[in-house]
Amino acid sequence: MARSTARPRPRAQPAPRGVAEARSLFDREILRQALVDAFKKLDPRVQVKNPVMFVVLVGTVVTFAESITHPGKFDWSITVWLFLTVLFANFAEAMAEGRGKAQADTLRRMRSEVEARRLRPDGTEERVAAADLVRGDLVCCEAGDLVPSDGEIVEGVASVDESAITGESAPVIRESGGDRSAVTGGTKVLSDRIVVRITAERGKTFLDRMIHLVEGANRQKTPNEIALTILLSVLTIIFIPVVVVLQPFGRYAGATVSVVILVSLMVCLIPTTIGALLSAIGIAGMDRLVQKNVLAMSGRAVEAAGDVQTLLLDKTGTITLGNRMAAGFLPVGGHTEQEVAGAAQLASLADETPEGRSIVVLAKERFNLRERDLGSGHVFVPFSATTRMSGLDVDHRRIRKGAADSVKRWVAQLGGRVPDELDAIVERVARAGSTPLVVAEEATILGVIELKDVVKQGIRERFDDMRSLGIRTVMITGDNPLTAAAIAEEAGVDDYLAEATPETKLALIKSEQEGGKLVAMTGDGTNDAPALAQADVGVAMNTGTTAAKEAGNMVDLDSNPTKLLEIVEVGKQLLITRGSLTTFSIANDIAKYFAIIPALFVATYPQLGALDVMRLHSPSSAVLSAVIFNALVIVALIPLALRGVRFRPSSSAAILRRNVLIYGVGGIVAPFVFIKLIDLLLVALHAY
Amino acid sequence: MIAHLRRSVVSILVFTAVFGFLYALAGTGVAQLLFRHQADGSLTSYGSTLIGQNWAGTPCPGHPLGSCVFHGRPDDTGPYAADLKARVAGGDNPLVANGVPGESGATDLGPRSKVLLEDTRALVAYWHRMGVHPTPDLVTTSGSGLDPDISVQDALVQVPMVSRATGIAPSRLRALVARERQGAELGFLGSPYIDVLRLNEALARLVAASGR
């Protein structure tokens, strides 16, 4: 079914200026370096890694030998162009690596040689180079210091400028304990003092890993790439005898078969286009991910992202705007709104979450409650995942706010009564898509605070896109089932997990995987670590704990949970680019046969001239045109390889149709046209 | 490995006995019981109706050799004639290494073969000498070298020759041909044909009946 194109597609947020800028394709510096590297890569030891291009190199040597023993313009031209074919392939790979290296250099510049203030066991400080720090060392950082290496805050709280890594200039709070304890090497402490325990091995900080990944050196081939390389090798192995036997065949027919033309035919037949561009595609794919500020631990993770069938998305921050806002106070059991507001405000004074603050603000706005004098002897009761309540103990008044069933249980424990209308109100709030927090003081339930969630704009369309790709979206939230259902409905997710705990998240992932599906999720807290490790694609927020980052296989430097959708697209785009260029490469062979076979045998069998459908000028110009086309097409497709084939989420049938048409049919037709054009050009230039 | 070998040996013996001998013997038994005539080769006192014969050498007193009978495909005629001295059996081109007496086979000459061109020219000349304008079937050999059939048109072009040699009116001969025509199986499988042996048997009866 044709998709309506009139629907406005929400544009992804422009990527914040991140560590890796998208460089223009024609960056002078990279081009120059790539040219140099292209020659360096002619080393046979490098060539051997790419079977297809290695065969081309061998062929070049053969034609070179022929050109020396039987010099001729034609033989030399072929030799030159075969050499250029190998060179162009090297150039493609060097271009891709060059872009990566540019990013790596930017990163390296960040990792300036810092001095660290290491704490000795007795508490005194010593100054050491950042590079000498080992895992477990304790360092101290104060306002103005650069964090020397990746670590975990064990003491103190500070405001940190992470713009070097994320590009975000707004400082963030990092503190010991809790989920915001990780700091990255290279970031700057703006205020206060923290003590950091180093968690990265020497040379293995996130920055180091990013550099390593992006440089592409010693890149391991990913599973899919290995499979494709095998297929390309098989095709190469088949075509070698196809060409070699033409010598004896020709002799039987009484023809002398030119070795140079045979080599040309072989080079044209083997899938040089995809063979040349394969590694560049892989490298460029990783780089595209880095441009989106995502650090992938391995290429496998990126490929797995393309295969994901289930996405686990946190509600807060991904599907809804991060912060819920207090919207109203609903009293029960004869209490007044003001009573509810007052208690709610008290219970939220120590609550530093935006929700808590919004409660305080709302109470102030509605009932002018401010400057609450708590007197001495007050104890703030912080929120915990197990109790799911928070509050305040003051003057023998214990005020609590939290999830309905938690507060009801607490009240019941104290011997209090639950008013009848409470459940009805809670349900009403939940059905409306809001979160109800029940407020109680001692054994009396006062009322309900309504916190409203706001679904992000445009998120529904993105989920539709995912669905058309066959990906199921699941919303994870700590909300109660009713609230979750309402928001799920509004946002358009396929399923939801309400009242989620780390255990239930893990169980969900496992059950999906048992059904044979691949699961992707995002997370940031330490309690997310098991789930992140279990998921096939685990994206940890950079603001999260080190444990989370270690457990996952990707890190999002922007800490943007929606990034998961883009990661999936990059993964798919990588595979699509490979597949399309493979099809194109094979489809090209047909036209090349029609150019070269008549050229080989028309002297003995003039009748074969009927096969020369392109009406090429002469056998030499025909072969030369085919070889030139074969070489130039590599260069022409470098931008496509680096940028990736255009990928718009739509049904797989539509994507397939489009690509088969462009790269399959187009791959058959294009060479006919271009070989003819090159032939005409050669004739015009008398260059054959 | 040993287990594989052991099982192989057992299977080989059992299969050879069952799917070789039992199958063939049972098949032969049933065939002989139900369709004896066909199973034995469709034999008549003149030969097998399914095996083509050489009619070109039939003596016809007062007339050229072979002119008083209808001929089949030239499998054993002209350049492809049997020549015991040269150990060439009918239906085989001597150039075929299989040229072994008693074997069926075709000429296997390609459509652009000079040899085929010359041989066909020789056959055309032969037919012209016999007073017949040959159809393609009469100047081409069959795949088996033993084709027992000809088409209706092949028979009709021979009517003038047979009529001259036997004295029977062409119209009666044409009627004879029409009677001997067998249609394709079920009306459409294969092509209509005339069994040459049967045709000549009927011709012999016709000749005898007209008192010659």
Place this chain on the structure above:
Amino acid sequence: MGFLWTIVALVVALGLTWRFLGSYMEAVFDGRVRYLAWLEQPFYRLLGTGPDNEQSWRRYAGSAVVFSGAFLAFGYLLLRIQGHLPLNPQHLGAVPPALSFNTITSFVTNTNWQNYGGETTMSYFSQIGVLTVQQFVSAAVGIAVAIALVRGFSRRSSPTIGNFWVDMTRCLLYVLLPIAFLAGVVLVSQGAVQTLAGPARIHDPLNHVTQTIPRGPVGFMGAIMQLGTNGGGAFNADLAHPLENPTGLTNFLYIWLTLSIPVSLTYTFGKMVHSVRQGAALLTAMALIFGIWVGFTSYAEHQPNPAVAAAGVVHQPGGNMEGKEVRFGDTSSALFNVSMTQTSDGAVDSATDSYNPMGVFGTLTGMMLGEVTPGGVGSGLYTILIDAVIAVFIGGLMIGRTPEYLGKKIQAREVKLAGIGLLVMPITVLVLTAIAVSVHAGRVGPLNHGPHGFTEILYAMTSQGNNNGSAMAGLNGNTAFYNVVGAIDMLLGRFGVLIPAVALGGSLASKNVVPASLGTFRTDNAMFIGLVVGVIVVVGGLTFFPAVALGPIVEQLSHGRFF
């Protein structure tokens, strides 16, 4: 007109066969068919194995290879001592060593390439006890392997893929034996000869000709010969011989018999993976290519023979009748030969060597596509599944997912195995052809000169490498060179695909299934059929285009020239 009705009748007959034979075979290999259990069970006890002893792919392939090898040795022995064995009314001596080697290899590999004429070389004992047995057994081996590969798709996380001995036995007892026997009776009723009496000698008083009429247990051999896509006839003229293929009806019956199992196995495949549509998709790909080939080959044979026209007989309404039988005609013969070259059967009812160039092109290239349309019994299905795996790999990449076929991920190992299965045949055929055209022993083989001669050699190697067995019989293959080279060709062409197919089955069976979703690459729609056809034609075309250009194509373009 008659030809049109023949096609219609064939399509209808095959349609019914596809449905009913296909589902019958699925039941047979699942063990639900038991009416011959009184034969089956004791045999398992004798073997020491049974349906409960499943095998890994290594043991399965090992059984197949050891079994075939042992049978090859046994058959070779019998041929060599033929002179001392009974049932030899023609009093034939031992079959020469090189010829024995080539012949037994040929029958064990389901090729049935014959460098000999049956009437003068093989005693009834050999025809019955060596050759006919192989026609049953080699067919069963092929079908068993196909079923094992399909189990790779239908099972999940399974270390085993079946039991070779059980699969083979079930195939022989329940599928091949009953159908062959019934077909044999019908063939005999139409005139196929079936007797153990020796040749008949009859003197014809009408023309004074004494004939020696060869006979033998031919009709029933013909039945299994075609049902098992073997193709090796009792007589030199194969199925052109009137005592083996007497009427247009038997001709049609043979065509239907040959196509029946390969076509029906696609239904069996679909049934085993719980989606008949999947099998129908493969069948459609097969039918498309088969139909096109029948079309242009029949058209080619309906054209006049150039030599005959140049000799003076220009008007040839019946088409090119050189080397053809009157009772069949030009187009039915073309249909027959295309059917045989695209099922790896290889029988002929007319002389391929005498076909017009585009007719030869049709039969030759039909084999070069790898014998997958529909291919031989079993081998057609397992080879087209290999092609489909490649198609799925490339197609899956193009939609951005790790490719999966019927829920099984296609990864490096599967691509490697499918790749090996894909490349063995072209390399073997081309290299051996190159050797044959280069050495003196090979160059003296062809009967015809010029490109037609080259085609004869190419055809021989293609035919044996694809386990087809048809020949442009002008080539003298009964020399030490062609016998030995041919045997190597056949062994590589058979086991070089069979073993990777079993390994692929094992690899797939051990995987778990990824559930299908909207994003899955579909393997039962027109796009998939197109991709499979594309893979078959493009790979076959790219590997053989140069060779074919030097053979039938150049001959076709040679207007007015004779060689």
